[in-house]
Amino acid sequence: MELRHLRYFLAVAEQRSFTRAAEKVGIGQPPLSMQIKALEEEVGGALFLRSSQGVELSEVGRVLLPHAQRAVDQAEQALRAARQAASGETGLLRMGFTSSAVFHPLVSHALQQFRERHRKLEISLSEGITEQLLADIAASQLDAAFVRIVTTPSAALGVVELPAEKLKVALPRSHPLARRKSLRLQDLASENFIMVPRGKGSALYDSIFSACQAAGFDPQVIQLAPQLTSAINLVASGLGISIVPEAIEQVQLAQVRYVEIVEPAPRAQLSLAYHRQSIAASRFAAHLQRSLRRAG
Template identity: 40%
Template structure:
């Protein structure tokens, strides 16, 4: 017959107190039922666990072995209970976050991830740089839990999109460009760059930046002449630095100081924006994910598009 956890707790209490009456008081029960439980345990094992003394009890050699094992078992059980409850509260577990290549340069993204790690230190957080289409694939295949994206993702039916920030865009241009100097550098109309080649950043895999560039130029009255395509924002700036064109980039990219690259603000009436959204899997969110989404939304004052993630099933 298997040992009863209740009996083990009774046994450990008596062993720790060295006295049946004191152990009964500690357990909130009467002494006779406790003595009966200890006798039943000894009968079940077929050996003596305690030596009776005038002022209490002491463990036999066999009792000492059971005492050490029983304490370890009960400690592991308590640890398992704490871990289970902590996981249910989202205080431990794993969180896999996709991050658009330009997102870490906006102070919001590193700040909110740092705040989450400080609030939930026992959650393992991993970051994966990915473009919009890669993020959608990672989320739908459950390789990611959430992702900071730049595109609108209109076809992502299995995801919930949280609108966070509409970030202004600026022109990145070669430092030797004629418009990269003089008093007019701080604000220029976008049409001043109508004759330039625009670097196409991640046109297929991350269309958010590309779409924002096309829309802004069309609103300014011209169709941009597309130059070389760049797979990453750093390579985009590299192409700008060597004079192969200009690029519309999020204003937070000013934090990237690259030799040969200057940044120019656009006049307010023509200033395009690019979104920074949080995408999350819908309906299968863990408590960890719900905590992260809640923190992000509180920080950004986000407006939700579509229903929030639902609680996981039992």
């Protein structure tokens, strides 16, 4: 028994006419009659009682009718669900992010808009370091992640780069340099640095070290913090200073002041890495690219 046989049967039962049913399903009457006959042979009994006034369901047909209707309805529901999944409208998007990515205004805005436009799509969020997030995407344990590294796109991995962020100096508000409107990196040569360990964010760590070395000194790292927000809390306690992405300035503490770095200021790169075979991730990547074009 094929699904089309049930659809033809339902059409004849509704129209009570082979002619009108054939018009409804878009085939000729002779082929429709042959399909119904084939269904009757498979069932083992007549489905319709024919008369000069049309056709009516037989006892066998009345028994088949509700089952046929449920089968057709379920098939249509399955098709709609599959089409929504194929278009990325439903399913699950497993999204990872580094600790500082959530503070980037474009990230939060893009995620919020995407949620509003894809309410049937479930989005799960998990935090991690860049290296682990990329490994999870490669292992198909994540669909996409915001990471602080410039990764070369490949057949399996797609990348959408966000505009590079300026880095700023976070200082205790009581620090003499906190009164300045801007600072040169050279001004920080004798300062005690608080940084996130390289293993927690190698791209940002290397960017800061390289910029300081280009300015003629190696940062004196006296304290490591598990993440950037923790570094800001340590700055507030007066342990030292830190260089952080501009977005971290959203972490406002009374004891901390953020100061611009004189150009050429170092930059921090944030990118969306995503698995190209993930429909939901590819759809989000396209959404993010449109958001970036509008932000211009």
